Amino acid sequence: MNSLDIKALDAQNVMQTYGRFDAVIERGEGATLYSPEGKEYVDFTSGIGVNSIGYGNKKWAEAIYEQALKLQHISNLYYTEPYVKLGKELTSRSGMKNVFFANAGGEANEGMIKLARKYSFDKYGMGRSTIVSLVQSFHGRTITTLAATGQESFHNYFFPFTEGFVHVPANDIKALETLLASQAMGAVSIDGTAALKADTTNSGICAVMIELIQGEGGVLPLDKDYVLELSKLCESHDILLLIDEVQTGIGRTGTLFAYQQYGIIPDVISFAKGIAGGLPMGGIMANEKCSQVLTPGTHATTFGGNPIAAAGALEVLSQLNDSALEEVVKKGEYITNTVNGWNLPVVAEVRGRGLMIGISLNNAVPRELAVKCIENGLLILTAGSDALRMLPPLTISYEEIDKGLKILKGILEDA
Numbered sequence: 001m002n003s004l005d006i007k008a009l010d011a012q013n014v015m016q017t018y019g020r021f022d023a024v025i026e027r028g029e030g031a032t033l034y035s036p037e038g039k040e041y042v043d044f045t046s047g048i049g050v051n052s053i054g055y056g057n058k059k060w061a062e063a064i065y066e067q068a069l070k071l072q073h074i075s076n077l078y079y080t081e082p083y084v085k086l087g088k089e090l091t092s093r094s095g096m097k098n099v100f101f102a103n104a105g106g107e108a109n110e111g112m113i114k115l116a117r118k119y120s121f122d123k124y125g126m127g128r129s130t131i132v133s134l135v136q137s138f139h140g141r142t143i144t145t146l147a148a149t150g151q152e153s154f155h156n157y158f159f160p161f162t163e164g165f166v167h168v169p170a171n172d173i174k175a176l177e178t179l180l181a182s183q184a185m186g187a188v189s190i191d192g193t194a195a196l197k198a199d200t201t202n203s204g205i206c207a208v209m210i211e212l213i214q215g216e217g218g219v220l221p222l223d224k225d226y227v228l229e230l231s232k233l234c235e236s237h238d239i240l241l242l243i244d245e246v247q248t249g250i251g252r253t254g255t256l257f258a259y260q261q262y263g264i265i266p267d268v269i270s271f272a273k274g275i276a277g278g279l280p281m282g283g284i285m286a287n288e289k290c291s292q293v294l295t296p297g298t299h300a301t302t303f304g305g306n307p308i309a310a311a312g313a314l315e316v317l318s319q320l321n322d323s324a325l326e327e328v329v330k331k332g333e334y335i336t337n338t339v340n341g342w343n344l345p346v347v348a349e350v351r352g353r354g355l356m357i358g359i360s361l362n363n364a365v366p367r368e369l370a371v372k373c374i375e376n377g378l379l380i381l382t383a384g385s386d387a388l389r390m391l392p393p394l395t396i397s398y399e400e401i402d403k404g405l406k407i408l409k410g411i412l413e414d415a
């Protein structure tokens with residue numbers, strides 16, 4: 001089918017929930033994509049941080065092909081080898097204790113929220129269920145993860161949203177301290193009678209949920225000091241620290257998970273996007289303290305730990321070894337230094353870590369620039385209201401980077 005036919009069928013048969021760019025993609029090689037007519041694009045998006053090891057990756061394709069011939073799915077009523085191997089790889093490389101496999105980021109975050117509420121319920125009973133998240137965060141599109149998302153524009157139409165979420169500004173420890181103090185009202189014990197002693201653990205709040213670099217919100221990194229203080233504050237109040245690594249995880253920022261650069265051990269993390277190289281997979285990992293909270297019957301998902309997705313993920317993790325992660329850091333610095341070196345008035349700031357890079361703009365509409373980039377053969381994302389965002393495949397070559405940056409420079413110079 002040609003591009004016109006494909007767009008016509010989309011308009012006729014598919015719910016129009018996406019503001020798609022005017023590009024039809026048929027195939028890819030490395031970090032380069034092609035339309036059915038052979039138009040070439042350098043990819044600075046990797047399908048929003050998903051295609052971590054690029055396109056046409058033979059070893060990855062073979063791993064999933066061989067697994068598909070053996071066993072494609074069997075449900076979590078039975079044991080299989082791919083997910084246990086993947087669990088071992090993830091725990092040994094993260095220092096977390098164990099993993100629950102899901103299929104996407106929003107679903108993973110739902111599991112993380114359930115775990116946090118059950119941890120608190122098991123220990124303190126009802127009434128200690130509020131989860132604090134940050135202004136400008138993004139946590140997903142389910143009714144509950146929309147409630148967790150700290151952007152007002154997402155809190156519309158679908159009322160009632162799940163209760164028990166409050167938002168505080170990022171990088172402002174005082175705001176969280178004030179909230180904890182103002183909420184210290186007293187939870188009720190498990191039988192619903194005696195009020196628990198009003199102590200520091202008793203603020204009605206069970207968890208704080210953060211992204212270390214807010215992705216959709218604008219590529220906004222949290223300050224290291226803030227994260228350290230937040231972690232201490234959580235620990236002293238027995239409030240769980242939940243880290244949404246759906247976008248920052250799986251090597252995107254130069255370490256397997258971003259928290260590994262912040263000197264903290266989270267209670268629970270979620271991951272998804274990059275884990276299986278393009279197959280739908282997500283999950284959560286808990287530290288020792290939280291590893292036994294979810295018990296048989298309390299949480300499940302039909303496709304979780306699917307053998308094909310797990311086989312793909314094992315290949316992704318094997319390719320994202322230490323030297324590949326060092327390359328992620330170097331390529332990120334190269335892109336950042338190059339863009340800064342242009343000294344263009346339209347560029348306000350280049351920020352991020354590894355290959356998660358935002359360019360905030362002066363007096364320009366990110367979407368309009370992204371459209372021009374695409375016309376000129378570069379796929380690029382936007383973030384927040386003022387930024388372009390780059391999430392290239394982690395395996396992108398310097399040649400492809402240079403090609404993409406040349407197109408970007410031309411567009412930014414004219415902006």
Ligand SMILES: *Cc1c(COP(=O)(O)O)cnc(C)c1O
Pocket residue numbers: 103104105106107109138139140141211215216244245246247248272273
């Ligand atoms: C993309 C994203 C999600 C949602 O993931 P889905 O797979 O679309 O459900 C959640 N949190 C963050 C930080 C994300 O970037």
